[in-house]
Amino acid sequence: MASDAMTLPRTASASRLLPEIRTWLTTVDHKRLGLLYILFALVSLIIGGLEASIMRLQLIRPNNDFVSPELFNRMFTMHGTTMIFFVAMPLIFGFANYLTPLMIGARDMAFPRLNTFSLWIMAFGGAILYASLFGGSSLLQAGGAPDVGWFAYAPLTSRLFSPGHSTDFWTLGVLISGFGSVATAINILTTIICSRCPGMTLGRMPLFAWLNLVMAGLVILALGPLTAAQFMLLIDRYLGGHFFDIMAGGSAVLWMHFFWIFGHPEVYVLVLPAFAIASEIIPVFSRKVMFGYPVMVGATVAIGFISMSVWAHHMFAIGMNANANTFFVLTTMTISVPTGIKIFNWLATMWGGKLQFKTPMLFCIGFLFQFLVAGLTGVMLAAAPFNWQLTGSYFVVAHFHYVIVGGILFCIFGGFYYWFPKMSGRMLDERLGKLNFWLFVIGFHLTFDFMHVPGILGMPRRIYTYEAGRGWEGWNLIVAIGVVFQAAAILVFAWNLLRSYFKGKIAGNDPWDAWTLELRFIASLGNGIGRYCR
Amino acid sequence: MSAWAFYLFLPAVLGSSAHGSSSPTSIFDPVSTPARSIFGLSLLVLAVTAIIFVAVFGLLAYAVVKFRQRTVDNDREPPQVYGSTQIEMAWTIIPILIVLVLFLASARVIADIQDAKPPHDAVEITVVGHQYWWEIRYPGLNVVTANEIHVSVSDSAHPTPTFVTLLSADTDHSFWVPRLAGKTDLIPNHPNRMWIDPHKTGIYLGQCAQYCGIQHAKMLLRVYVQTRAEFDRWVEEQSRSAAMTNAVSRGRAVFETNACLDCHTVKGIAGNGQFGPDLTHLMSRDTIASGVALNTPKNLRKWVKDPSSIKPGATMPALQLSDGQLNDVTAYLETLR
Numbered sequence: 015m016a017s018d019a020m021t022l023p024r025t026a027s028a029s030r031l032l033p034e035i036r037t038w039l040t041t042v043d044h045k046r047l048g049l050l051y052i053l054f055a056l057v058s059l060i061i062g063g064l065e066a067s068i069m070r071l072q073l074i075r076p077n078n079d080f081v082s083p084e085l086f087n088r089m090f091t092m093h094g095t096t097m098i099f100f101v102a103m104p105l106i107f108g109f110a111n112y113l114t115p116l117m118i119g120a121r122d123m124a125f126p127r128l129n130t131f132s133l134w135i136m137a138f139g140g141a142i143l144y145a146s147l148f149g150g151s152s153l154l155q156a157g158g159a160p161d162v163g164w165f166a167y168a169p170l171t172s173r174l175f176s177p178g179h180s181t182d183f184w185t186l187g188v189l190i191s192g193f194g195s196v197a198t199a200i201n202i203l204t205t206i207i208c209s210r211c212p213g214m215t216l217g218r219m220p221l222f223a224w225l226n227l228v229m230a231g232l233v234i235l236a237l238g239p240l241t242a243a244q245f246m247l248l249i250d251r252y253l254g255g256h257f258f259d260i261m262a263g264g265s266a267v268l269w270m271h272f273f274w275i276f277g278h279p280e281v282y283v284l285v286l287p288a289f290a291i292a293s294e295i296i297p298v299f300s301r302k303v304m305f306g307y308p309v310m311v312g313a314t315v316a317i318g319f320i321s322m323s324v325w326a327h328h329m330f331a332i333g334m335n336a337n338a339n340t341f342f343v344l345t346t347m348t349i350s351v352p353t354g355i356k357i358f359n360w361l362a363t364m365w366g367g368k369l370q371f372k373t374p375m376l377f378c379i380g381f382l383f384q385f386l387v388a389g390l391t392g393v394m395l396a397a398a399p400f401n402w403q404l405t406g407s408y409f410v411v412a413h414f415h416y417v418i419v420g421g422i423l424f425c426i427f428g429g430f431y432y433w434f435p436k437m438s439g440r441m442l443d444e445r446l447g448k449l450n451f452w453l454f455v456i457g458f459h460l461t462f463d464f465m466h467v468p469g470i471l472g473m474p475r476r477i478y479t480y481e482a483g484r485g486w487e488g489w490n491l492i493v494a495i496g497v498v499f500q501a502a503a504i505l506v507f508a509w510n511l512l513r514s515y516f517k518g519k520i521a522g523n524d525p526w527d528a529w530t531l532e533l534r535f536i537a538s539l540g541n542g543i544g545r546y547c548r
Numbered sequence: 549m550s551a552w553a554f555y556l557f558l559p560a561v562l563g564s565s566a567h568g569s570s571s572p573t574s575i576f577d578p579v580s581t582p583a584r585s586i587f588g589l590s591l592l593v594l595a596v597t598a599i600i601f602v603a604v605f606g607l608l609a610y611a612v613v614k615f616r617q618r619t620v621d622n623d624r625e626p627p628q629v630y631g632s633t634q635i636e637m638a639w640t641i642i643p644i645l646i647v648l649v650l651f652l653a654s655a656r657v658i659a660d661i662q663d664a665k666p667p668h669d670a671v672e673i674t675v676v677g678h679q680y681w682w683e684i685r686y687p688g689l690n691v692v693t694a695n696e697i698h699v700s701v702s703d704s705a706h707p708t709p710t711f712v713t714l715l716s717a718d719t720d721h722s723f724w725v726p727r728l729a730g731k732t733d734l735i736p737n738h739p740n741r742m743w744i745d746p747h748k749t750g751i752y753l754g755q756c757a758q759y760c761g762i763q764h765a766k767m768l769l770r771v772y773v774q775t776r777a778e779f780d781r782w783v784e785e786q787s788r789s790a791a792m793t794n795a796v797s798r799g800r801a802v803f804e805t806n807a808c809l810d811c812h813t814v815k816g817i818a819g820n821g822q823f824g825p826d827l828t829h830l831m832s833r834d835t836i837a838s839g840v841a842l843n844t845p846k847n848l849r850k851w852v853k854d855p856s857s858i859k860p861g862a863t864m865p866a867l868q869l870s871d872g873q874l875n876d877v878t879a880y881l882e883t884l885r
Contacts, residue, residue, distance in 0.1 A: 083762050163759045170719045260736035306631035331731040333740035336662040340655045347647045358639040367626050368617040390597040397654040399586045402730020403575040406757040472573025472726040474757040477765035485571030
């Protein structure tokens with residue numbers, strides 16, 4: 015096992031600190047890289063969360079002038095880009111890196127040095143995006159954060175409408191982090207295919223590995239179009255290209271297709287690893303094996319394929335003809351079938367079990383309820399005519415936060431509580447964990463349940479202010495109150511991480527009485543990350 | 549769990565919007581055929597998803613309560629079940645059937661709305677999206693206006709739908725008047741079509757629903773649905789040339805000798821500016837700055853003096869006019885009825 019390879023001395027003092035940092039910066043070990051991914055993502059999560067809070071404060075009442083329109087537009091662009099590319103992606107890569115080799119009995123990832131490259135190139139992409147903050151707004155906005163929205167529709171990104179370099183920071187940041195994502199996907203794919211220990215056949219692999227295998231395949235297929243689109247945009251902006259140049263017969267719709275043929279598989283890139291976490295946690299705390307393992311694998315592969323044929327449901331309002339709209343209604347509704355099968359199999363796993371409501375399980379149960387609602391609002395949005403009313407409104411914002419926060423982030427929180435003992439040798443505190451869970455549940459539902467309503471009442475997304483009398487005020491106030499609870503939950507979580515890291519209960523081997531390889535042997539305190547600070 | 553809340557407050561929204569009290573822009577309070585067909589479909593979709601929600605939520609809640617670990621017989625693991633082909637078949641086939649029903653219902657509404665053909669007497673409108681206002685043209689009627697669309701009411705005995713061609717002069721925009729129809733985007737080099745046939749007179753609010761730049765939030769839209777006679781009178785007034793009175797010749801001179809004409813058209817004055825709204829009948833409109841401010845002399849003067857005081861980031865520049873010039877040009881604009 016890879017953990018045996020770590021033979022650094024146990025004593026740490028100030029004089030040892032620099033070499034330790036150097037070790038972390040140059041590491042090729044999949045567990046350390048996994049932790050670095052997670053650390054990077056948590057820092058980005060705080061930043062992205064602050065950006066969201068600024069928007070909710072601005073919208074707390076009509077005609078508010080807490081921030082300027084420019085700042086608001088930058089906030090939603092940075093929030094979306096940060097949360098997708100520099101929070102969600104590194105979180106799922108972090109868990110996949112740390113756990114996949116352990117679960118399949120591999121020594122490390124197939125390409126350890128490529129792994130290191132992937133992490134740092136992604137972090138570099140994030141640094142480029144945020145470097146945009148260090149320019150002034152003068153000189154035709156030579157600096158300034160990007161303000162074109164996270165899907166950056168053409169032709170708003172052309173030099174005509176977006177002079178200066180703010181859009182270039184966005185393009186380069188996303189482009190470069192994409193290289194890292196593709197490299198990581200190749201690494202995960204190769205590791206799972208080629209590095210399994212003897213006896214670990216594909217049919218015996220934990221579902222975690224299966225879901226990450228399909229995720230990796232999707233990343234490889236989906237990132238290509240995004241990278242191509244970013245290159246086309248750069249060519250348009252600096253080499254006189256006309257891909258999206260409306261003055262020279264270019265096509266704004268072309269960008270939409272390229273972006274969403276990345277963008278929709280991306281949703282499944284994020285949600286499959288969340289399913290992976292749920293598929294490990296729910297059986298263990300139900301004290302039952304996974305119900306319908308082969309069906310779960312089949313449903314995952316089906317989701318992978320169908321997810322590549324649904325992208326234009328983001329574009330129902332762009333004026334595609336009736337045949338095209340009808341086709342994408344069919345594919346989009348079809349994907350709810352394998353997704354539903356997954357929910358039913360988790361339910362059947364719990365059925366007849368002995369449910370233990372430890373914190374990881376609480377988060378996964380929250381995920382099941384919330385993902386059910388997210389899936390059903392997804393079906394509403396899939397009905398193209400209904401979508402003509404709902405798209406571009408706050409309803410759609412509520413829907414995808416239900417998926418990404420209520421679904422994905424809840425699973426990832428569950429994953430933290432479940433695997434922290436493996437990563438640190440100590441347990442996270444259960445009482446703080448439950449407080450963390452309930453605060454987050456309350457905050458989540460206050461914010462995102464009530465966010466559906468202004469959408470139904472005609473409130474478009476991405477507006478920095480609104481007039482009174484539209485019936486939107488009260489709902490936006492409740493949404494903002496939910497933010498306070500979510501922030502409190504994140505603070506409790508951070509405190510729990512820190513406190514348990516130094517003072518948590520010693521985990522010992524297999525604290526959850528689980529049966530997968532990675533939890534068989536918990537890192538002893540002197541062998542985990544703990545030794546560097548002690 | 550409070551996921552219930554989502555379905556609990558939906559009826560509240562439906563009910564209050566049916567009374568018209570909750571919001572002037574509720575999608576559940578339709579007054580035009582496309583919005584009505586969508587509303588009908590949405591009721592079906594909501595009913596089906598609500599049934600699924602109650603069933604699955606109930607099963608989940610039951611499992612959580614019923615199968616929680618009890619303090620007695622702690623040492624025995626529950627019976628291990630690896631799967632069941634029959635059950636898996638059931639929860640694959642039933643969802644497929646539900647999907648089929650919802651798909652067919654959607655396909656029908658798509659065809660009804662998208663494939664509708666304009667009758668001979670349909671009114672044709674062209675709407676051109678600009679950063680951050682709406683140019684509105686009635687090609688057959690020799691009328692050009694901005695931000696406030698006038699259409700005649702369409703009764704079922706004599707339906708007079710209005711067909712709209714959607715164009716963009718710059719970035720993407722989206723035409724959304726929730727009580728009349730769903731969204732259709734305005735995309736450069738990509739003309740789109742949509743239609744409305746309001747059954748009730750009144751003013752219907754909407755706004756741009758596709759992020760189009762700094763003042764996307766203040767790109768509001770109003771649709772005035774009038775009786776046929778009112779609409780015909782409005783068309784007749786709008787197709788005249790601009791009023792010319794010598795009382796405001798100083799103001800007109802300010803208008804003509806500064807940069808106003810580069811962007812704005814006033815029929816009867818030389819110049820053909822296309823970047824800003826046609827001002828020939830400015831005073832016939834209730835609002836300025838794309839619905840952001842009421843069209844009062846005070847607001848008009850404030851707007852001409854410094855547009856960014858009302859709408860920061862608006863593309864109209866402040867022309868640095870003196871107070872006297874501002875008074876004169878405002879007085880002139882007020883004669884454009």
